[in-house]
Amino acid sequence: MKLGTSAIIGGLLFALAIFVGLFAPWLAHTDPVMGANLMNAEEPPSWIWWFGTDAQGRDIYSRVVHGARISLTVGIVSQLVNSIIGVTLGLTAGYWGGWWDDVVNGLTNLMLAIPSLIFALAIMAVLGPGLTSLLIALGLTNWSFTCRIARASTLSLKSQGYVQAARVLGYGDLRIMITQLLPNMVGPIIVIGTLGMGGAVLAEASLSFLGLGIRPPYPSWGSMLSEARDQITTAPWLSVFPGLAIFLTVLGLNLLGDGLRDVLDPQSRSRRT
Amino acid sequence: MTAAPLIEVEDLRIDLDDGANHVAAVEGVSFRIDRGETFGLVGESGCGKSITALALIGLLRRPLSVAAGAIRFEGREIQRLSAAEQRALRGNRIAMIFQEPMTALNPVSPVGRQIAEMFVLHKGKGWREANQLAVEALANVRVPAPERRVKDYPHQLSGGMRQRVMIAIALACDPDLLIADEPTTALDVTVQAEIIELMRNLCAERGTAILMISHDLGLVANVCRRVGVMYAGRIVEERRSDDIFSACAHPYTQGLVDSLPRLGSRAALGRSRLREIAGVVPAIADFPAGCRFNPRCAQATEVCRTTAPETTWLGAGGLVRCHHHA
Ligand SMILES: Nc1ncnc2c1ncn2[C@@H]1O[C@H](COP(=O)(O)OP(=O)(O)OP(=O)(O)O)[C@@H](O)[C@H]1O
Ligand code: SF4
Ligand SMILES: [Mg+2]
Numbered sequence: 001m002k003l004g005t006s007a008i009i010g011g012l013l014f015a016l017a018i019f020v021g022l023f024a025p026w027l028a029h030t031d032p033v034m035g036a037n038l039m040n041a042e043e044p045p046s047w048i049w050w051f052g053t054d055a056q057g058r059d060i061y062s063r064v065v066h067g068a069r070i071s072l073t074v075g076i077v078s079q080l081v082n083s084i085i086g087v088t089l090g091l092t093a094g095y096w097g098g099w100w101d102d103v104v105n106g107l108t109n110l111m112l113a114i115p116s117l118i119f120a121l122a123i124m125a126v127l128g129p130g131l132t133s134l135l136i137a138l139g140l141t142n143w144s145f146t147c148r149i150a151r152a153s154t155l156s157l158k159s160q161g162y163v164q165a166a167r168v169l170g171y172g173d174l175r176i177m178i179t180q181l182l183p184n185m186v187g188p189i190i191v192i193g194t195l196g197m198g199g200a201v202l203a204e205a206s207l208s209f210l211g212l213g214i215r216p217p218y219p220s221w222g223s224m225l226s227e228a229r230d231q232i233t234t235a236p237w238l239s240v241f242p243g244l245a246i247f248l249t250v251l252g253l254n255l256l257g258d259g260l261r262d263v264l265d266p267q268s269r270s271r272r273t
Numbered sequence: 274m275t276a277a278p279l280i281e282v283e284d285l286r287i288d289l290d291d292g293a294n295h296v297a298a299v300e301g302v303s304f305r306i307d308r309g310e311t312f313g314l315v316g317e318s319g320c321g322k323s324i325t326a327l328a329l330i331g332l333l334r335r336p337l338s339v340a341a342g343a344i345r346f347e348g349r350e351i352q353r354l355s356a357a358e359q360r361a362l363r364g365n366r367i368a369m370i371f372q373e374p375m376t377a378l379n380p381v382s383p384v385g386r387q388i389a390e391m392f393v394l395h396k397g398k399g400w401r402e403a404n405q406l407a408v409e410a411l412a413n414v415r416v417p418a419p420e421r422r423v424k425d426y427p428h429q430l431s432g433g434m435r436q437r438v439m440i441a442i443a444l445a446c447d448p449d450l451l452i453a454d455e456p457t458t459a460l461d462v463t464v465q466a467e468i469i470e471l472m473r474n475l476c477a478e479r480g481t482a483i484l485m486i487s488h489d490l491g492l493v494a495n496v497c498r499r500v501g502v503m504y505a506g507r508i509v510e511e512r513r514s515d516d517i518f519s520a521c522a523h524p525y526t527q528g529l530v531d532s533l534p535r536l537g538s539r540a541a542l543g544r545s546r547l548r549e550i551a552g553v554v555p556a557i558a559d560f561p562a563g564c565r566f567n568p569r570c571a572q573a574t575e576v577c578r579t580t581a582p583e584t585t586w587l588g589a590g591g592l593v594r595c596h597h598h599a
Contacts, residue, residue, distance in 0.1 A: 161377040165377040167332060169364030
């Protein structure tokens with residue numbers, strides 16, 4: 001497999017974000033919430049305060065580092081939930097067809113008709129802010145593309161010789177889905193999942209910015225931006241660094257997704273073999 | 274032939290119902306295969322060989338269905354079995370290999386795993402034991418260095434090797450019947466002969482019966498003890514392979530025999546030019562009335578165009594369906 005430049009750059013950016021999130025407690029200089037000290041309020045970036053400090057004197061660098069944990073947890077977990085829902089629905093709908101296919105198609109079209117952020121917003125409004133409701137809201141609202149891809153792949157794979165052969169060999173439906181269909185569609189599912197993860201990081205930021213996601217004082221990138229709103233002219237570093245973190249993470253995921261698409265694309269694969 | 278047959282097909286009719294048409298694609302097909310016996314079905318493309326085979330394993334789907342007749346495996350009617358009972362037969366007691374070794378293997382799964390899956394699925398083995406059995410199964414089909422080959426993906430193997438893997442999968446559970454539907458058409462000639470020989474030897478060792486399907490009468494007669502010749506959804510002649518060249522009774526069979534390239538003694542008879550049967554197989558929707566072969570038959574008379582010929586029993590278990598059989 002030959003990875004393109006975009007996949008490598010994207011992969012490195014994503015790996016960096018994961019690394020930062022995993023080792024946040026060791027990378028951070030101060031406690032992201034309790035490390036307030038009014039003596040150091042609104043310091044601009046310097047050798048001591050890499051990303052500056054906020055109005056309460058908290059170290060922005062430490063907060064951005066801890067924010068990676070929250071943003072990535074939301075991105076990864078919610079997209080995982082979306083992928084599982086999408087694959088389960090799409091695969092079974094494509095395989096069995098009939099009324100179940102109609103139901104899944106209707107549901108997918110409904111999800112596609114409503115912007116998923118609006119849908120998530122509504123769920124958040126009901127569940128209230130917090131990490132768990134964020135995971136639920138984002139995990140339940142962005143599976144439609146995965147579902148479409150899984151269904152379309154199933155429809156085209158169903159007529160493949162090895163799926164027919166499996167039936168002749170006595171495989172049951174579930175075994176056919178798991179051994180013959182699923183492994184042959186992971187490529188596009190991973191691509192959609194990677195792009196979706198970027199979307200979820202953005203959605204988390206948007207919801208937290210609106211005060212519906214992670215609430216201050218906890219440091220998610222979105223909630224930091226939300227807090228920094230009023231000081232954007234007086235202390236721009238408060239917005240720049242969390243903004244940059246979001247930008248680089250989402251950029252990384254999108255580059256990675258696009259790069260993987262080129263590698264995993266079934267057509268380019270069959271050309272090589 | 275006193276023992277109960279392994280599989281018995283009686284007056285099978287397969288209907289094709291695609292909304293617009295409702296026609297019989299296969300009609301009045303009967304044959305039996307005893308344990309360890311070899312039987313071949315021969316006929317031109319579209320005469321219904323493959324769908325007959327699919328009916329045997331209960332896998333006809335939507336536009337096609339078994340409309341009449343019975344298929345009995347060890348005396349049990351296949352259509353009466355539950356879906357789970359049918360699945361337990363498939364791959365386990367009745368196995369099948371197909372024409373396309375290129376596409377019949379899962380491209381993203383190592384071949385060893387695909388063989389091992391059969392032991393897990395039908396024999397209730399654990400994966401560790403199944404993987405060992407898979408190596409043995411590959412060794413049985415004469416794949417060199419099987420313990421390394423099991424880790425290969427299908428695209429790393431040649432066509433002949435893949436067909437060997439298919440045979441290993443099909444014979445993994447020691448089935449009673451192996452259905453081979455044009456098993457070698459996609460392979461080149463030298464590999465073809467090897468694969469056929471391998472299949473025949475393995476089945477003979479294990480006492481596995483073979484139902485071989487092909488449009489190549491020479492090949493089928495070579496592998497099988499008895500041959501059924503199909504034309505337009507019907508078996509028009511059934512004979513022992515030994516008799517079919519010397520004493521075939523149906524004009525269509527005669528046509529097939531004449532179209533074979535002649536070798537050795539028969540070439541010496543001076544009829545070495547290949548002869549094709551004129552015309553084409555009619556489409557299902559417009560099978561002619563009477564004998565379905567009549568538009569292409571040199572011996573056809575008035576009765577052939579109006580009345581379908583009855584079965585005539587010949588000696589030695591042969592049968593023919595023709596008003597003017599030899
Ligand atoms: N799924 C299907 N839908 C509609 N018609 C079908 C279907 N499968 C087979 N048929 C028709 O049934 C007839 C018999 O097909 P079958 O595949 O059994 O032929 P065959 O004898 O195996 O030919 P070949 O040598 O080409 O494999 C053909 O006319 C074919 O068009
Ligand atoms: S029944 Fe008539 S048309 Fe049919 S094969 Fe015999 S002679 Fe030919
Ligand atoms: Mg066929």
